Amino acid sequence: MDLQAILFDKDGTLFGFDESWGAWAGQQLDRLSKGDQGLARRIGAGIGYDLDENRFHPTSPVIAGTVDEATGLMLPFLPDYTHAALRDELDAAAADIEMIAAVDLDACLGQLRARGYALGVATNDSELSARAHLKGAGVIDAFSFIAGYDSGYGAKPAPGQLLAFARAVRVRPEACAMVGDSLHDLRAARAAGMVAVGVLTGPATETELRAHADVVLPTIDGLADWLEQRARL
Template sequence: MSENSNPVRGLCFDKDGTLFDFAATWEAWAKAFLRRAAKGDETRAVAIGTAIGFDLPSGTFARDSLVIAGTPDEVTQALMPHFTDMSPQSILDMINEEASIAPQQPAVPLRPLLEGFRAQGIALGLATNDSEGPARAHLASVGVTDLFDFIAGYDSGYGGKPAPGQLLGFAQAVNLPPEQIVMVGDSTHDLEAGRAAGMRTIAVLTGAATEQDLAPHAHVVLRDIGEIPAWLVGQTGK
């Protein structure tokens, strides 16, 4: 199949590392969460950070950190041995509470970009391994919730990535064949989900993964989502 054989009528975005700069958002979340969870005990906060691949003294995630592509449930499971006095639900609630208020730094100015896609008649979806509640809070914090036709977290009933359930849910919601939708993400989980759903895939470099990590799984690698409009012109031949 040539890249131009199907028009692009839908774009499904990952959230963290794609719409929003991963480091700017989630490094702040990790610092706040760990210090809250450890009740101000810095030594304990550092130790807990290692369980989720976060180095508190340097404020950075390891490239293989569970937080980068995992779900809050998976992060909760990794944290449970450190919080034997808390239920898994209590840990998850704390994760989601801190995630909902984490500062968001868009990868590019989002509203004009997304409005431009809508003006072209392109349906927009969000598929994230975050919980749906924090995801909606993050979109609302930058005033773009209304531009999305579909918003799904790992807990919205479609499963999480790299399984394709969220993406197929988006395709069904907007009544488009997967071949006319492009999945946009910053991790191999995103790209594998897109391919499993039968979609083209765009990788962006605003997350933790490198071009070398992503290129084997993507139809194209772009610097950030701001380069998608120019890519779309190439698909239509305009």
């Protein structure tokens, strides 16, 4: 079946993961620990973050998880916070981050839209942050659908966000592709009956993604050519 719609993960797919989130996470640990380096390191270890390298370990549960999940991992180290207060604080801080695009998003997304594909974003970040990041990058108008973990459809790897996208753009799931950098993205694609496209702009390796994807591309810049080749088959 020809593909008609493309759903993108955000972090590690549209935006470089460590390039965008690495230094920000270190700043948040410093702020939350009030400069206590021992506490900052303990929190970092709890979320799979290397304070010296300013980057997340590839196996960190935060990479593909929700803000709610990250909050739960950090909360035992921060007894003065409630879960809701810490989550909301992290959400608000995340919305202000300057994201680093993985590719020239205007050119890449413009090419796909010009070929008639409906585009969407499904992220395990909050919808508020997603909209802020896409607006900051100047590409929010490229998307017909934007959902976060808190948008009412659940979070990946469950297929709720993906099926909501298919309904929103009036395309059957099997005519949609889910593009992402993590196993959560690819497993969600399989669960929704969508084509699974992996990209290597996040922490996961090609070997990790290959077994779960229909194709693994270096970046989303390779999508247009791959879609054209696929259509010829």
